[in-house]
Amino acid sequence: MADNFYKHIVCIGAGYVGGPTMAMIAAKCPQYKVTVVDINAQRIKSWQGNELPIYEPGLLDIVKKTRGRNLFFSTAVEENIKAAEIIFVSINTPTKTYGSGAGKTADLQYWEKIAREISKVSESDKIIVEKSTLPVRTAEAMERILRVNNKKAHFEVLSNPEFLAEGTAISDLENPDRVLIGARDTQSGQKAMLEIVDIYKHWVSKDKIVTSDIWSSELSKLAANAFLAQRISSINSISALCEKTEADITKVARAIGMDRRIGSNFLNASIGFGGSCFKKDILNLVYICEYYSLYEVAQYWENVIKINEYQQTRFVKNMVNAMFNTLANKRITLFGFAFKANTSDTRESPAIYISHKLAEEHSRIIVSDPKALDNAQYDLKGIADCVEFELDPYKAARNAHAIAIITEWDIYKTLDYERIYQQMEKPAFIFDGRNILCHKKLYKIGFNVYPLGMPCMQHF
Ligand code: UDX
Ligand code: UDX
Numbered sequence: 171m172a173d174n175f176y177k178h179i180v181c182i183g184a185g186y187v188g189g190p191t192m193a194m195i196a197a198k199c200p201q202y203k204v205t206v207v208d209i210n211a212q213r214i215k216s217w218q219g220n221e222l223p224i225y226e227p228g229l230l231d232i233v234k235k236t237r238g239r240n241l242f243f244s245t246a247v248e249e250n251i252k253a254a255e256i257i258f259v260s261i262n263t264p265t266k267t268y269g270s271g272a273g274k275t276a277d278l279q280y281w282e283k284i285a286r287e288i289s290k291v292s293e294s295d296k297i298i299v300e301k302s303t304l305p306v307r308t309a310e311a312m313e314r315i316l317r318v319n320n321k322k323a324h325f326e327v328l329s330n331p332e333f334l335a336e337g338t339a340i341s342d343l344e345n346p347d348r349v350l351i352g353a354r355d356t357q358s359g360q361k362a363m364l365e366i367v368d369i370y371k372h373w374v375s376k377d378k379i380v381t382s383d384i385w386s387s388e389l390s391k392l393a394a395n396a397f398l399a400q401r402i403s404s405i406n407s408i409s410a411l412c413e414k415t416e417a418d419i420t421k422v423a424r425a426i427g428m429d430r431r432i433g434s435n436f437l438n439a440s441i442g443f444g445g446s447c448f449k450k451d452i453l454n455l456v457y458i459c460e461y462y463s464l465y466e467v468a469q470y471w472e473n474v475i476k477i478n479e480y481q482q483t484r485f486v487k488n489m490v491n492a493m494f495n496t497l498a499n500k501r502i503t504l505f506g507f508a509f510k511a512n513t514s515d516t517r518e519s520p521a522i523y524i525s526h527k528l529a530e531e532h533s534r535i536i537v538s539d540p541k542a543l544d545n546a547q548y549d550l551k552g553i554a555d556c557v558e559f560e561l562d563p564y565k566a567a568r569n570a571h572a573i574a575i576i577t578e579w580d581i582y583k584t585l586d587y588e589r590i591y592q593q594m595e596k597p598a599f600i601f602d603g604r605n606i607l608c609h610k611k612l613y614k615i616g617f618n619v620y621p622l623g624m625p626c627m628q629h630f
Contacts, residue, residue: 175203175240179369180254182284184208184217184243186224186339186446186515187301187332188260193232194343196241198372205242205250217243225514225541228340248291255294256365259284260301260332265450274457276305276450285312289319297362300329303395303447305454306388309352326362328353329384331391336445337512349379352387392455396471399448401436403477409439409623410484419623420605439623441576441603442481444509444519449475482520485574485622486527489601492620492628493572497531501595503570504535505563506577506604507549508542516545520603521576529553538566540579564590572599578606591615597629 181192184206196204208214216223218237222230233241244250251257261284266277281304288298298316300309309327316325329352334342349370353363363381370379382390409419419439427434443449452471459468490497509519516522521537528535535557537546543559550557560566563582567573567590575582583606591598600612601620609619613627620626 173203176201177203177256178250178254179204179256179258180250181206181258181260181301182208182247182251183260183262183302184210184213184223185260185262186226186336187334188258189217189222189224189233190226190229190334190339190343191260191301191332192258193229193236193241194340195369196236196239197232199369200240202369203240203242204236205244205254207244207247207250209245209247211245214243214245225512226336226339227512232340247287251288251291251296252293254296256297256299256369257288258299258301258330262446263302263304263450265453271457274453274460276303276454278304278308278311281308281312282315285315286319288325289316292320292323292325295324296326297365298325298327299366300327300388301332303331303391303451303454304329304388306385306392306458308388309384324358326354326358327384328359328362328366329387329391330366331387333391333394336515337510344373346374346378349374350382350387350390351379352382352384354384392451392458395447395451396455396474398436399443399452399478400471400474402438402440402443403474403481405437405439406442406481406623407477410481412623413488413625416625417623418625422623439605440481440520441485441524441622442478442520444517444521445515446517449478449518479523482523483527485520485601485603486524486531488620489528489572489574489599490531492601492618492626493599497528497533499532499534500571501534501536501569502528503563503567503573504537504539505566505573505575505582506542506579507537507539507546508577508579511578511580514541514545516542516549519549519576521546522549524574524576525550525557526553529556532556534558536560536566536570538563539577540581542577564593568593569595570598571595572601574601575603575606578604582606587612587617588615591617 179202181188192204192206213223261280263276266272266275313327351363351366353359367379412419423437426432427437456468456472507521508516525535537559598617600617605622609621612619618628
């Protein structure tokens, strides 16, 4: 080896998972050389500069400390695969849109392509670590591709799912609830597993590093996301009941969350969950269950997605009902477009669905978001003629008939709503899809206020 590094790690995929995860490993393990490669040259260029391709609090600091020392970004995929002992694969795995399993199972064509590439160029043994969320038993299929095409090198495929959430990626990586590593129960499998444990041991205590077989590890990731999403659909389903019966969802959530067996996290009623993982992973789970003829189990999990869609539909229907059954030519301002606060990510954001529904109602949509406007413009290409984008929330709300809170960004909690109200059309409406505002105060200012899962406050 030409340099003095103990080992070379390469990560394929410089996205929301690969970038922050590798930056953390590089920061905690200076004796490892960590190179993140991607086929997207523009993305790699951004990682090399000061405008990172993703917004994630605290990420730039870590990247600045490690970049050029032991963290590198490159488009030279083949060369880096050759040099690495450990390869993390962190590419996106979208839901398949064609052929068998369309709409449910993961599209593994990129994974397979990468397995073939690794196998083609490798001249020495490699540990391949699945970071992407994949259907159960993908590792097995990958091993077959790797082994059939290359007899020179030994490939050990491991599963090490990522549990970080966007917006809190750096603290999640620094203080994980657990690190899960799945490996084969063979001598080489266990040896490879210890090599991955060695990396995490630099900053994660041993009792939090959990090991298992590969399939249990793969399934744990799908199940964890399904359970998290299920909590949101559960509380959202109760929010619909609250609106009809004048109960208050925040009070219900508080009371049930104080039961230690239930716990208080992930009980915020909302316009619905978004993000790249929940829907895709549940669909994967549904597909696997159907494959094994477990139809009742498949339906059970599918309903978590149905309630999520219902919640978004309900939100727009409530707007139409409240605003005298027509939104035609009315200006509706969306505060927030990202799928949650502190991220620029808009994948599967309820904002996309809501915008399209509003466009069908012939509204004029004004989108405001502190970090996600570029992604929003891309997402709304199809309805560009009825959408405007405005970074400044005060300008965005000027002459609007209604404001809808879509993302729980802190800035929306502290705006001068008196000033906003003065500049809006009357009667002025606020639909708080995240229950983050002080509803009584808004009502006093003059707004007609529609929180989620609690009684509305209207002046007529
Ligand atoms: C991650 C996980 O990998 C995915 O399984 C999970 O479901 C969501 O989170 P993420 O990091 O968010 O994906 O994806 P993305 O930001 O799209 O990054 C993936 C990167 O892989 C992209 O930059 C893409 O260019 C790159 N890629 C993809 C390759 O370099 N080669 C390929 O063949 C395919
Ligand atoms: C999720 C998992 O949390 C993470 O462990 C996994 O690795 C990837 O998927 P992420 O998608 O980044 O992470 O965000 P998360 O914080 O889980 O939020 C998902 C969605 O649920 C967001 O749209 C959020 O607004 C919504 N949500 C969350 C609610 O509506 N209510 C809640 O109480 C919590």
